[in-house]
Amino acid sequence: xxxxxxxxxxxxxxEERANWHDQSLWMVREKRxxxxxxxxDWEQLRDCASGIKDHVLANLDNYLEEFxxxxxxxxxxxxxxxxxxxxxxxxxxxxxxxNARRVVKSKSMLTEECQLNEHLHRQGIxxxxxxxxxxxxxxxxxxxxxxxxxxxxxxKEEIGELFHQKLGTQAGATDPKYLTEAARHHLRARFMxxxxxxxxxxxxxxxxxxxxxxTNEGNADMGVHLAPVQIHCMGIEKIIPKAEHLGVFTRxxxxxxxxxxxxxxxxxxxxxEPGREMHIVLVDNGRTEQLGREKFRNxxxxxxxxxxxxxxxxxxxxxxxxxxxxxxxxxxxxxTPGQDLKRYSDLPFASTLCGSCSDVCxxxxxxxxxxxxxxxxIARQHELPAxxxxxxxxxxxxxxxxxxxxxFGKWARRALQWLPRWMVYHRLNAxxxxxxMPEPPRQSFKEWYQNEKPKQS
Amino acid sequence: MxxxxxxxxxxxxxxxxxxxxxxxPGPQQQGAGIQSRFCESLILAGAExxxxxAIGDWGSYLQKHYPDCQNFVTALPELAGPGLQFxxxxxxxxxxxxxxxxxIKGDWGVAENGAIWVPQEQLPARVLPFITQHLILxxxxxxxxxxxHDAYHYIRPDTTPFGVFIAGPSKTADIEQSxxxxxxxxxxxxxxxxxxxx
Numbered sequence: 001x002x003x004x005x006x007x008x009x010x011x012x013x014x015e016e017r018a019n020w021h022d023q024s025l026w027m028v029r030e031k032r033x034x035x036x037x038x039x040x041d042w043e044q045l046r047d048c049a050s051g052i053k054d055h056v057l058a059n060l061d062n063y064l065e066e067f068x069x070x071x072x073x074x075x076x077x078x079x080x081x082x083x084x085x086x087x088x089x090x091x092x093x094x095x096x097x098x099n100a101r102r103v104v105k106s107k108s109m110l111t112e113e114c115q116l117n118e119h120l121h122r123q124g125i126x127x128x129x130x131x132x133x134x135x136x137x138x139x140x141x142x143x144x145x146x147x148x149x150x151x152x153x154x155x156k157e158e159i160g161e162l163f164h165q166k167l168g169t170q171a172g173a174t175d176p177k178y179l180t181e182a183a184r185h186h187l188r189a190r191f192m193x194x195x196x197x198x199x200x201x202x203x204x205x206x207x208x209x210x211x212x213x214x215t216n217e218g219n220a221d222m223g224v225h226l227a228p229v230q231i232h233c234m235g236i237e238k239i240i241p242k243a244e245h246l247g248v249f250t251r252x253x254x255x256x257x258x259x260x261x262x263x264x265x266x267x268x269x270x271x272x273e274p275g276r277e278m279h280i281v282l283v284d285n286g287r288t289e290q291l292g293r294e295k296f297r298n299x300x301x302x303x304x305x306x307x308x309x310x311x312x313x314x315x316x317x318x319x320x321x322x323x324x325x326x327x328x329x330x331x332x333x334x335x336t337p338g339q340d341l342k343r344y345s346d347l348p349f350a351s352t353l354c355g356s357c358s359d360v361c362x363x364x365x366x367x368x369x370x371x372x373x374x375x376x377x378i379a380r381q382h383e384l385p386a387x388x389x390x391x392x393x394x395x396x397x398x399x400x401x402x403x404x405x406x407x408f409g410k411w412a413r414r415a416l417q418w419l420p421r422w423m424v425y426h427r428l429n430a431x432x433x434x435x436x437m438p439e440p441p442r443q444s445f446k447e448w449y450q451n452e453k454p455k456q457s
Numbered sequence: 458m459x460x461x462x463x464x465x466x467x468x469x470x471x472x473x474x475x476x477x478x479x480x481x482p483g484p485q486q487q488g489a490g491i492q493s494r495f496c497e498s499l500i501l502a503g504a505e506x507x508x509x510x511a512i513g514d515w516g517s518y519l520q521k522h523y524p525d526c527q528n529f530v531t532a533l534p535e536l537a538g539p540g541l542q543f544x545x546x547x548x549x550x551x552x553x554x555x556x557x558x559x560x561i562k563g564d565w566g567v568a569e570n571g572a573i574w575v576p577q578e579q580l581p582a583r584v585l586p587f588i589t590q591h592l593i594l595x596x597x598x599x600x601x602x603x604x605x606h607d608a609y610h611y612i613r614p615d616t617t618p619f620g621v622f623i624a625g626p627s628k629t630a631d632i633e634q635s636x637x638x639x640x641x642x643x644x645x646x647x648x649x650x651x652x653x654x655x
Contacts, residue, residue, distance in 0.1 A: 024634055039569075041482070051479035058475035061468040074615075080461040132640055133631035149631065156633045176635035187641055192551055208615035218587045218627040218642025225584035226550050236464065243614050244481050247606035250622075251569075261498065261570035262605070262624050265587075265642070271618035273548065273583065284464045292471035 002346030002385060005430075008318035017155075022316040024152060029310040031259025032360065038261075039251070049248050050364035053301035056239055057291060063206040063239045064282065070209025071280055074271045079281045084114035087283045091116060091198065091231060092123055094279055098229050100125065100195035106213070106220035107131045108200025109147055109304055110233050110283060112326045116198075127198075128190045130219040132183050139166045145320030147327055148257050148306035153319050187219070197223035201234035202303070203249055204280070207242045210270035211280065214253060214263040221267055230272065231279045236287055237300040249303060252362040256305040290338045295373045299334045301363040308357035308367055314350050323347060330357035334370040337378065345383040348374035387428060409444050416440040484610040485603045491568050492650070495601045498571030502625030503638055504646040509595070512649060516540035519558060523591060526557035532581050533595070536560060550584040559589035563623075566601040566648075567608050572624040573648065574608065576617035583619050587627070592643040594623070599653025 012018050036042045056063060068078045081087035087110075095103065103120065105111065105127050117127045117138075129138045133150035137143065139162055144150030151159070160174040169182045199220045203212040211232050213220045224230045240249065254260040272278035291297050309315045309329030320328040325336045325344060333347035348371045357367040378384060384392070398408050416424065417440060425432040443451075458466070499506050512518045516539045519529050530544040537543035541560070547553070561580060563573035573594050575586060586592050602608055614620055627642030638644055 027634065044482075048479045048481065051476065054476050055478045058473050060472060061465045064465065064468075070615075074618075080459070080464055082460045082463055086460060130641065131631070132629045136631065149634075151631055152634075154633075156635075159632055176632035177637050179632055180629055180637040180640060184639065184641060188554075191641075192554060205614070210615055212614075216628045217640035219640070221584065221587045221621070222641050225582070225587065236468075241478060243612075244606075244609050246614075247604070247609040248481060250605050254570075258630070260624075261501070262567075262572050262622065264502070264624050264626070264628055266572065266622040266624075268614040268617075268620045270615050273618070275548070282464070284460075284467070288464060288467035288471060291468060294473070297473065 002349065003324055004318065004322050004346045004350045007322035007324070008314075008350070011319045011322055012317065018317055018319075020155075021153060021319060025310045025316045028149075028258060029307075029360070032256055032307055032310065033259075035255035035259040035261060039255070045248060045252060046362055046364050049252055049303075049362055050301065052240060052245050052248065053363050054298070056241065057237070057297060057300055060236065060239065060291070063241060064236060066206040067204055067209055067239055068282075070207065072209070074209050075278070076209065076270075076272065077277065077279045079279060081281055081283045081285070083285050084283075087114045087233065087281055087285065088116050088119040090281050091233065092120060092125070094229065094231055094277075095120070095125055095196055098196060098277075100229065102190070102194050103127045103196045103198060104130050104190055104194040104223040104227065105198040106200065106215060106223055107134055107150075108198065108233055109326060110200055110235050110285075111198065112144065113285065114233075114283070116233070128187070128194075130187050130190070130223055131215070131217060132180060132187075132219075135183060135187065136162065143321070143326070145328065146306060146309055147304050153321065188222075191222045191226045194223065194227045196229045196231065197227035198231045198233060199224060201232050201238050201280075202253065203240050203246060204234055204238050205241075205243050205246070206239055208270060210268055212246060213267045213269065214250075214265065215267075216258075216260075216264045218265050221265060224267075224269070225273075229277045229279070230269075231281065232269070233281045233283065236282050236284055237302075253303055253305055256303075256307040256360065256362040286339045290335070293338060296334060296338055296370055298365055299331065299338075299367075299370060301365055302331050302335070303363060305362055307360040307362065311356045311360050313352060313354065313356070318350065323350065330367045330371065331361075331365070334365075334367055334374060337374050341378065341381060341383060345378045346385075348372075348378065349388075387430070391428070406444070406446070413440045413442070413444070482604075482606045484607045487601070487603060491601050491603060492598050494603075495566050495568040495571060496650075498568060499625070499646075499648055502571040502646075503628060503636075504571060504625045504648055506648040506650060509649050509651045514538075515560075523558050526591065528555050528557040529560075530556055530558070530585075530589075531560035532579060532585070533560060533562060544581045544585070546581045548582070550582050550588070553582060553585060553588050556585070556589045558591045558593060559585050560593040560595065561586060562595045563648075564600060565608055565611060566596045567603075567605060567622070568601055569604045570624055572605075572608070572622040574612055574620060574622055576620040578617060580619075586621070586623060587642040589643055591645045591647070592623070592626070593647045593649060595649045595651055597651045597653045 336344035629640035
């Protein structure tokens with residue numbers, strides 16, 4: 001069994017919990033529907049966002065140069081990193097220069113992707129994640145299971161127990177309000193003593209050289225404004241050409257992510273405070289490679305809203321951790337094979353190809369079509385598991401000849417009726433794992449047609 | 458080759474042909490009832506609002522509505538008085554840790570989502586609207602626009618070193634999707650609507 005299927009199987013073992021997870025995410029999907037339905041020109045807005053991103057990808061070099069020039073003019077220091085290791089070294093270098101030992105960080109999928117926390121911890125630098133969901137999973141020593149709601153897989157009882165052990169809350173306390181209050185006190189103390197703040201970036205504006213960070217908790221701002229030095233890490237695809245394009249993306253992001261008309265805080269950073277430093281790290285880490293893959297390049301348009309996860313019937317019933325990737329769900333399944341085809345070759349198969357992900361995507365990425373494209377790419381590169389390879393080869397052989405197809409069709413219709421159960425439901429029959437085979441029809445369509453034809457004439 | 462040169466070269470070798478940049482929707486006429494739409498959005502965002510005429514004397518209003526608070530500050534010298542301290546610009550952000558209520562002014566409001574634009578010029582310190590326990594924002598009613606497109610038509614974000622749209626109190630739903638106000642930032646937001654210039 002593939003890695004995703006194995007982990008999904010384990011996730012589904014607790015049916016009650018799997019149903020709860022499914023329903024929590026579907027509730028967010030419904031909120032998204034209500035929020036998007038309130039904008040009459042929602043579809044035009046998606047078209048516009050998609051068009052802007054297409055244009056950016058085709059002119060990314062020019063926009064990066066324009067962004068850098070304006071950022072430098074604003075007194076910001078700009079760094080370039082080809083990969084995760086370079087990114088981590090740059091951030092570490094800035095922190096060392098400032099003798100920073102205690103760092104607060106708001107949500108950034110890029111730093112997750114680069115494993116920045118692990119790198120800095122090895123260097124003896126403490127990193128505190130300040131988004132509540134991220135802090136919870138950091139204390140649990142788990143990766144996030146969702147890009148917008150990192151702790152969506154956890155029950156309040158588990159968080160209560162964790163906070164009791166780590167933050168000294170009352171034993172057995174599970175009230176979200178009480179637990180959030182405890183985290184507020186815990187994190188406010190960290191903000192006060194921090195030596196540096198790191199954030200992700202939602203949008204970087206080429207014409208102004210500024211960046212925009214969106215949060216609901218205000219944790220990015222608490223971190224940045226209270227720390228002596230601020231560092232913003234971003235993938236190179238986060239660029240938008242003009243400030244006016246923020247109108248398009250801020251209208252789409254919150255509604256698509258959680259059904260809010262906008263995130264609570266949309267912060268625009270253009271210059272450091274006098275006497276302080278502001279750094280921006282531009283990271284490639286496989287993005288230019290993805291740009292070169294014609295069929296997959298528009299996955300780089302993603303604004304990380306998570307809508308494709310909330311709607312996905314597989315994600316909702318397998319949990320984010322089953323994907324084994326920083327970005328899980330449908331978008332993760334088309335991004336990760338480009339990073340490591342061998343390691344993530346099972347993810348494009350973790351889908352029914354129903355297309356719901358593409359329907360909700362605010363920048364109109366054809367996610368389900370790319371999942372199908374990746375499957376073909378994986379077969380071409382001989383990364384299919386043996387069971388799939390064998391069954392596909394047999395199916396190809398049978399379907400290539402009408403005579404063979406007729407013979408095996410007839411055989412299967414009979415055999416399914418009298419074969420003992422263990423011969424039908426076994427290791428090689430993935431279909432039969434969670435469901436019964438359909439009842440075999442008495443005759444094929446062709447046989448039925450032959451019988452019906454004389455009556456017609 | 459530097460990382461910068463390497464990345465730019467990689468892009469130039471791989472980028473596709475450029476489609477034109479789409480046109481962004483232009484500003485709309487402010488429709489009738491824009492103020493009530495804005496107020497509805499504020500409520501949905503978990504904020505509250507009052508007309509400025511309902512305030513009367515700031516000192517007694519604050520005492521009545523924020524009975525558990527002691528440390529009231531404002532960036533607006535004209536509001537300062539007994540029980541409400543004027544806060545001049547400061548670079549010592551951490552000195553604001555005990556602020557209970559901060560009163561500042563916003564430049565623009567957005568009807569579709571209740572967001573209020575606060576540029577650095579309105580802030581004695583960038584951290585003030587986040588670190589304060591409770592936030593009070595003053596907004597002239599003739600500065601309300603319909604959508605974010607309109608907002609960015611009037612706002613040039615690079616004309617201020619830092620600026621933020623604020624839409625309600627700090628929130629989280631990270632524990633079982635239960636909405637809780639007062640995550641890391643302000644626990645409440647009160648918007649005081651001022652009559653616009655006639």
